[in-house]
Amino acid sequence: MTANDSKCKVLMIYTGGTIGMLPKEEGNPISPLVPAKWERFKDFVPSLRDIPLDIDLHEMTPIDSSDMHPDYWIDIARVIRDNYEDFDGFVILHGTDTMTYTATALSFLLENLDRPVIMTGSQSPISQPRSDAVQNMVTSLILAAGKSFNLPLIPEVCICFNNVILRGNRARKVSSSSYSGFTSPNYPPLGEAGKYIKIDTKVIQKPSTKGFFINENLEKGVMLFDVFPGISPKILDSLFSIDGLKGIVFRTYGAGNAPTNKDFLKEIEKATCERNLMIVNITQCNQGMVEMGLYDASATLLRLGVISGMDMTPEAALVKMMFLFGLGYDIKIVKEQMQKNLRGEQSIDLFNQERKNF
Ligand code: ASP
Numbered sequence: 001m002t003a004n005d006s007k008c009k010v011l012m013i014y015t016g017g018t019i020g021m022l023p024k025e026e027g028n029p030i031s032p033l034v035p036a037k038w039e040r041f042k043d044f045v046p047s048l049r050d051i052p053l054d055i056d057l058h059e060m061t062p063i064d065s066s067d068m069h070p071d072y073w074i075d076i077a078r079v080i081r082d083n084y085e086d087f088d089g090f091v092i093l094h095g096t097d098t099m100t101y102t103a104t105a106l107s108f109l110l111e112n113l114d115r116p117v118i119m120t121g122s123q124s125p126i127s128q129p130r131s132d133a134v135q136n137m138v139t140s141l142i143l144a145a146g147k148s149f150n151l152p153l154i155p156e157v158c159i160c161f162n163n164v165i166l167r168g169n170r171a172r173k174v175s176s177s178s179y180s181g182f183t184s185p186n187y188p189p190l191g192e193a194g195k196y197i198k199i200d201t202k203v204i205q206k207p208s209t210k211g212f213f214i215n216e217n218l219e220k221g222v223m224l225f226d227v228f229p230g231i232s233p234k235i236l237d238s239l240f241s242i243d244g245l246k247g248i249v250f251r252t253y254g255a256g257n258a259p260t261n262k263d264f265l266k267e268i269e270k271a272t273c274e275r276n277l278m279i280v281n282i283t284q285c286n287q288g289m290v291e292m293g294l295y296d297a298s299a300t301l302l303r304l305g306v307i308s309g310m311d312m313t314p315e316a317a318l319v320k321m322m323f324l325f326g327l328g329y330d331i332k333i334v335k336e337q338m339q340k341n342l343r344g345e346q347s348i349d350l351f352n353q354e355r356k357n358f
Helices: 038-044 046-050 070-086 099-109 133-144 233-240 262-274 296-303 314-326 331-338
Strands: 009-016 021-023 033-035 054-063 089-093 117-120 157-161 164-167 191-193 197-199 222-226 247-252 278-283
Touching: 009 070, 009 133, 038 054, 046 133, 054 070, 070 089, 070 099, 089 133, 099 117, 099 157, 099 314, 117 133, 133 157, 133 191, 133 197, 222 314, 233 262, 247 314, 262 278, 262 296, 278 296, 278 314, 278 331, 314 331
Parallel strands: 009 054, 009 089, 089 117, 117 157, 222 247, 247 278
Antiparallel strands: 021 033, 157 164, 164 191, 191 197
C-alpha cells in the first residue's frame, strides 16, 4: 500500500489476548499462555516502524478475553472518548474468544461515530514465527488510517481478521484455530484484504454528523439460553425466577421454533406476563432469521409477547438488551427498540417487515 502525505494519527489500544501472550513459565513452551505487557513484544513488530503513520499505544490491563466484562467495555469506550479528537482512527488489540461481544458492545456504547474503530487479534502469539499477528495488526492500522492510504473511510466498529473486514456486531468467531477465524453469516463483509485492500462502500454505515459521546451504563441482569429437546419446565421455572433477571435471549430452532407442549408454554407465559421478563427469540442456526408465526411452533410465542431477534447474532441480541436496559428504558420501550435496527446489527426493523403469505 502506498501512503499519501496526510499522515494520520492512530491510537492502538492493547487489551491482551493471544496476540500478546507468552508461556506462563518462561522457557517452557508447553506451559499455559498468559497475557503479557506490550513492552515484551516491541521487538516482534519491526514493520510498525516502517508504516508512515503516527501510532500511539494505550495499554490497558492485559487479560485473556475470557475475563472480559461490561465494565471493561465501558473502560475501552472511555479511552476512545478521551482521545477521540486527537486521533483519526482506533485499533483495539483483543483476544479472539470474546472479540465479537466487545465489538458489539462498542458499536452501542460509541454514539455518533465518524471514524474507524478496528478490532483485531491473532490465533498465535506475536512472538511465534508463523503468527498471524503482524498481518492482522498492520492491516488494521492501515484501515484505521484509511485517509493516508486513499482508502474509503469506515466509520464503524469492525473486526479485521486475516483477509476480511467485518461489521463487528454481525461477526462471529467460527474457528478456534484457523487464521480465517471470523465470518459474518448474515451480512456481507465490509471489505477484503488480500494483496490489495478493497472496501465495499455500499455496505458501510454513513459517518455521523452529530456530536460524538459514549454511553456508560450496561444492564447485567440478562442471559443467553439454548432451548433443547426434552427441556424440563422446572429448568425454565428456576431460570426465570433468577433474582435481578430482566431479559433472556432465547436461542430456539430454525426460524424461531420451540416446543408446543402446554407446560413449556405455561412457563413462557409466566415469564413474560407475570414476571414481566423480556424474552428475545433468535435462532440456533448459524445463518438465517427468526420468522415468528411461520410455523405454529412459534406462533404461540409471538402471542405470549416473545420478541423477534430477527437475524441478530447471539452477541448482538444479548448486548443490545444490556444497552437498552442500561439506558433506563422501561420494558415497553426496550421491546420496541429491540426490534429496530439501531447500529446495523439486524437486517430489517420488525415494524417494516411485510407480512408473509404462508
Ligand atoms: N483465549 C484467548 C483470548 O481470547 C484466545 C485468543 O486471543 O485467540 O484472549
